[in-house]
Amino acid sequence: MSQQLPADCLNDIFDYLEENKTTLHSCLLVNRQCCDIAVRILWRNVWNFQSNNKPRVSLSIISTLIACLPRESKDHLHKNGIAIFTPTQKPPLYNYASFCKVISINEIDEMVQYIFKGRPTALSRSLNFNKYLLSQEILKMFMNQILSLKSLEYYLGCSQNIIFTCLPGAKTCLLDLIELKCRSDIYSEFFYQISQICYNIQLLTIELRDISNGLADLIFLQNNLKSVTLISISCDEENEGTKALISSLTKFSLSLIKLKIIEYYIPLSFIAIFKNLEELILSFELNPFDDFIQLQHVNFSNLKVLKFLYAIPRVEMLIKFLEINGKTLTEFYVGDHDSKLNVSIAKFCPNLKILFTIFIEKELDILELIFNSCQYLESIRVWCGDGYLNDKEFLDILVKSSPKNFYELEIYYCSYHEPSEILPKELEGFLINWKNRMTQKSLSLTIFNNTEGISLEANEENMKIIKKYEKVGLIKKFRIKEYDYDED
Structure with a gap:
């Protein structure tokens, strides 16, 4: 007789699968108990489904939400000449809207546009008005049905003038909001109203x-x-609104632990007040940004993660910063190359666990120096090809010199002309040597490929070897991904 896992165990298992929508979706078909649990998790953040056919997925989601609308909302839409057919006339199995913990106004706006695409409208009304009416009823349902919203994304769209913060149930729905993503130029009433409801926002993203x-x-x-x-995007540092915003942030000089800035029109000196930062991420395209001189001597005693996604400060400034703050860093990401900087990583950052820096072909000795100095290192991302590291030579150094806790390797192949030099025999030799390491840690391998597809996985025999060692557990995880500079 088969035994069913307790519901709390299934909850824990399915929670772990939350980001794996495909696997979680298949759990809907196991039995009713699994379906009850999986559907709630799938709808927590229904907006982030990844699909090659986004219009079809979007139509499916918005049609389901329309089917969940209360009778009065459907009647209101019908009276205004909006007749939308759902896939089935039967009532939905679940109150899907109540499961949502995330609302994206932009995604609702986009999905509503799919509904009306190609449909004629009454001459007396605009298409935007129809979209406004439907969006309003959907948001009204969310405010009534969601007992505790956790995340709200609100940029501008055709739904921008729906003042949903005044809708029935909004106060209860928004009271425990943890995350807000918005543009700074949303109508003022929204900010005034939500400030009277939400006092415990922990994660704030603002497009300036x-x-x-x-x-x-x-x-x-x-x-x-x-x-x-x-x-x-475009922000005047002399604007009174900008000054007021920065002034408000200073209230959190001791409590803020993560700060990410993408481009900037304000002096970086204000970062210095956040003494307890644990993560600092800067993504600027202009190189160098001399404004970093205001930070090079500042001691952030709790700083663990430091990332420069594009440009880096002048190397002398950054080395000085690492001399003061490098000892506490566990993760360092730098999207530019400098040999002096790489040497300084070995000298000032002994506790790193995760590292992404760029080495050129003749810097294997510096790489080995880092391996020997950073004995807690668990993960590294490097570039190979086109004057950067030779992947065969890199793997030789890795297996010989990497620390005992190392397990995660990420390689970005830059070459558009020359294929990887790793032959199947050499790849298998590397894996056999890895197996013979004293630590016996399984390897996680990610290949970031360019559009030419000439990295080591382009050789079919290499892929057979990778699959062979995946089966025996030596390779714990193998992925091929597109490179994303803004990944953090």
């Missing part, structure tokens, strides 16, 4: 444009802000 009144007040009224991301 013009600064609406009320945004600075919303920030200042938070009790436990921990993470801020500023994305500068």
